[in-house]
Amino acid sequence: MIEFDALARSYGSYQAVHPLTLAVGRGEVFGFLGPNGAGKTTTIRMMMGILVPSSGRVLIDGLDCHRDAAAVKRHVGYLPDNPIFYDYLRGREILQFVAEMHGLARPAAAARARQLLDEFGLDDVAEEFAVNYSMGMKKKLGLACALAHDPAVLILDEPINGLDPRAARDVQDLLVERAAAGKTIFVSTHLLDMAQRMCDRVGIIHRGRLAATGTVDELRGGADATLEEVFLKATDTPATP
Numbered sequence: 001m002i003e004f005d006a007l008a009r010s011y012g013s014y015q016a017v018h019p020l021t022l023a024v025g026r027g028e029v030f031g032f033l034g035p036n037g038a039g040k041t042t043t044i045r046m047m048m049g050i051l052v053p054s055s056g057r058v059l060i061d062g063l064d065c066h067r068d069a070a071a072v073k074r075h076v077g078y079l080p081d082n083p084i085f086y087d088y089l090r091g092r093e094i095l096q097f098v099a100e101m102h103g104l105a106r107p108a109a110a111a112r113a114r115q116l117l118d119e120f121g122l123d124d125v126a127e128e129f130a131v132n133y134s135m136g137m138k139k140k141l142g143l144a145c146a147l148a149h150d151p152a153v154l155i156l157d158e159p160i161n162g163l164d165p166r167a168a169r170d171v172q173d174l175l176v177e178r179a180a181a182g183k184t185i186f187v188s189t190h191l192l193d194m195a196q197r198m199c200d201r202v203g204i205i206h207r208g209r210l211a212a213t214g215t216v217d218e219l220r221g222g223a224d225a226t227l228e229e230v231f232l233k234a235t236d237t238p239a240t241p
């Protein structure tokens, strides 16, 4: 379970995330939607202990994301918005390294790397330097790294942004499988198709404030409105300062 308790963050005098209170249930796929600059990455970086909250807190399965940051990293798989890899490591080596960092013995880490490369369709490029991967391959490798320790919770920042339609579909299918296996997934995106297809519930963040939360059907109010219309309406008005 993910519990946001009045979590807030400012950069100088600019408040990027206003006090956010929200609960995401175990096994739920929650879409964190918002336009550019809404505060999605800032929120996720606080969840991963990369940024210190200005006030409030966020707990993941009872662990405080700031105070217990190391334990959170063991419990959570994280895909950053722009995964960066060591220049002179091959895809297979990176995955194996990440698995070893999570405590797997070398043979188990090598087996885990092979299994993930196979599952993500990266077999053919396993021995290429990851720095030369295409954007889609990097996202897949990043996601494979996030899954290396089979975490209970996945936090994904724009997992299909910039991918071609097939790569985007592949990644979504992999995530849907993980969700069906009971993982809690918190996924930020501004791609509404993906939210509609994957998410049990969504929250729309606009200028640092949660403007709407609910299932896609609830947000559409049972009417004929599309999620796009709901999104555009929720993010249309200037947020109150």
Ligand SMILES: Nc1ncnc2c1ncn2[C@@H]1O[C@H](COP(=O)(O)OP(=O)(O)OP(=O)(O)O)[C@@H](O)[C@H]1O
Pocket: 011, 014, 016, 034, 035, 036, 037, 038, 039, 040, 041, 042, 043, 190
């Ligand atoms: N290090 C920083 N210093 C100052 N302002 C920042 C910093 N990082 C983010 N911001 C500002 O905070 C706001 C929220 O940014 P954030 O990156 O969280 O948005 P986002 O919803 O992830 O956007 P995008 O979809 O474009 O990635 C933006 O106005 C951004 O300019």
